[in-house]
Amino acid sequence: MGLFDKIFKNENEGEKKENTVVPWNELTSIEQLDSIKIESEEQYVAILKHSTRCGVSRMVLRMFESDYNLPEDAPVKLYFLDLIAHRDVSNAIAEKFGVRHESPQLIIIKDAEVVHHASHQQIEAGKLKELVG
Secondary structure (H helix, E strand, C coil): HHHHHHHHHCCHHHCCCCCCCCCCEECCCHHHHHHHHHHCCCCCCEEEEEECCCCHHHHHHHHHHHCCCCCCCCCCEEEEEEECCCCCHHHHHHHHHCCCCCCCCEEECCCEEEEEEEEEHHHHHHHHHHCCC
């Protein structure tokens, strides 16, 4: 532990935080969007659109993953879309769900309708927990 750590470290930082692993499912094809609509009839579906070339997107992803704390049996399925590899899927999402493309972007769907969407620093794991809650 360095001098600055001793001076500036919060007393609770020494405790290990239990990490919850975000159960991402890869979204790689336009055909999956029809399945997502069907899945949303039974549970919430969240799509996180992430650009692997963007520092802001990387920061938002890290914050979302560190704040995510839903239980394994939460009624939500999470999809992760790599925008660089699958821009066609992102365009299809905008068309199918009527949400303008942004990056990074979180889209939450229930009963085949978008119930929440946010981009950039407005993306919060807490909002997902609030909806699923």
